[in-house]
Amino acid sequence: MTVIAMTQEMATLGSDVAQGVAAALGLRVVQHEVGDTVAERMQVKHSLIRRMREGRAGWIEKRAVDPDVFAVYAAEEVLDLALDGNVVISGWGATYLLAEVSHIPCIRVCAPRDARVTWLMEHLDSDERDLAEEEIERSDNAHAARIQHRFGVALADSLNYDLVLNTGRVSVASCVEQIVTLTRRPEFQPTPASTAYLRALALRARIRAALLANPDTVDANITTDIHGSDVTLRGMAASHKERERAAEVIGGVEGVTSVDNQLRVIEFGTNRFTGSKH
Numbered sequence: 001m002t003v004i005a006m007t008q009e010m011a012t013l014g015s016d017v018a019q020g021v022a023a024a025l026g027l028r029v030v031q032h033e034v035g036d037t038v039a040e041r042m043q044v045k046h047s048l049i050r051r052m053r054e055g056r057a058g059w060i061e062k063r064a065v066d067p068d069v070f071a072v073y074a075a076e077e078v079l080d081l082a083l084d085g086n087v088v089i090s091g092w093g094a095t096y097l098l099a100e101v102s103h104i105p106c107i108r109v110c111a112p113r114d115a116r117v118t119w120l121m122e123h124l125d126s127d128e129r130d131l132a133e134e135e136i137e138r139s140d141n142a143h144a145a146r147i148q149h150r151f152g153v154a155l156a157d158s159l160n161y162d163l164v165l166n167t168g169r170v171s172v173a174s175c176v177e178q179i180v181t182l183t184r185r186p187e188f189q190p191t192p193a194s195t196a197y198l199r200a201l202a203l204r205a206r207i208r209a210a211l212l213a214n215p216d217t218v219d220a221n222i223t224t225d226i227h228g229s230d231v232t233l234r235g236m237a238a239s240h241k242e243r244e245r246a247a248e249v250i251g252g253v254e255g256v257t258s259v260d261n262q263l264r265v266i267e268f269g270t271n272r273f274t275g276s277k278h
Helices: 014-025 033-042 046-053 067-084 113-124 129-151 172-183 192-213 240-251
Strands: 003-006 028-030 087-090 106-110 163-166 221-227 230-237 258-261 264-266
Touching: 003 014, 014 028, 014 087, 014 172, 033 046, 033 067, 046 129, 067 087, 067 129, 067 192, 113 129, 163 172, 192 221, 192 240, 230 240, 240 258, 240 264
Parallel strands: 003 087, 003 106, 028 087, 106 163, 230 258, 230 264
Antiparallel strands: 221 230
16 A cells, blocks of 8 residues: 655656656556545635646635635545555645655655756747746745645755655656655555554544534634544533534544543633533
């Protein structure tokens, strides 16, 4: 059940590397599909999501999509894809969402700016270098800002990855060979502990998405402790209705078999907190 997480930066040849790795290992590649799935869930156009990710959406368009809500749904999709296995996930924060899962290699593919500009001009059949430079800069700025906001890390920090490949110096074929070799190393073989950790991450993401999708729990401040398929809820609820509704929503999430509701209800206007006996 091989899973590989890769970055998706414009004009780095990362897509070619991802396709090559997938072909060599018999995996599928997921790139734009994550955004398309989440766009349908949020009932917005696929093209809007792509423009937002590339930094080309206008301020009116941006109002149609809450980026934090989108991030929750995208995380759920990425983690479920990783749990299914046999996939190369390109972009969508996969290298950061899956960084703590020891058997999943996280790869960054990059390239010098001049090489990227030249590639983009050729790809667009254009001789307007300034426009190509602006397009890459716009995309890079949007990408870096998104990663900083969501994960609190710098996109270019090599410590965020297990392997960084520069296609300005290393051919696509050589990149593919290095990634395939890495996946076969003992450090990147799944263990019961790493698989259980991934399963817990995916379940927690499903729970967050389910709470966000329900109007009764969208603002709930809940922490989840997960042990296998058993979930304990901790934190504060604004009302008894929210407390009970949260347990009901989470109990209906795929993969949850039991819910221990330890949420406490805030009684506004007092200093009291009530628990399950009230």
